[in-house]
Amino acid sequence: MKRYEGLFILDTAGKEESVRDIIDRVTGEVSKLGGKIESIQKMDKKPFARVTTKKVTSGFYVNVIFDAEPETVVKLQHHFDLDDDVYRLLVTLAPAVTAQAETADAAA
DSSP states (O other), X not given: OEEEEEEEEEOOTTOSSOHXXXXXXXXXXXXXXXXXXXXEEEEEEEEOSSOSBTTBOXXXXXXXXXXXXXXXXXXXXXXXXXXXXXXXXXXEEOOOOOHHHHHHHHHO
């Protein structure tokens, strides 16, 4: 398993479903496909610097760090391409956590 970082941009405009519900659904899908969620970082809603469509001018950013197999990442990307609530998804390899960094975080 590899450690990945997924940046989800959620389209919440005009939807009754709350951001928390969408995040729960997204993380549930990652878990369902075999990924293990390590952390979730909710960021604010931010306007886009370059608007590609006038219907969507901003998005709610969520950063999810998870462990998964490479095949799982491909399945996630295909699944969220069809999801109207996920406007964009960028998955990259997350930086490795070293033992020295973990002990520094524990000491703080």
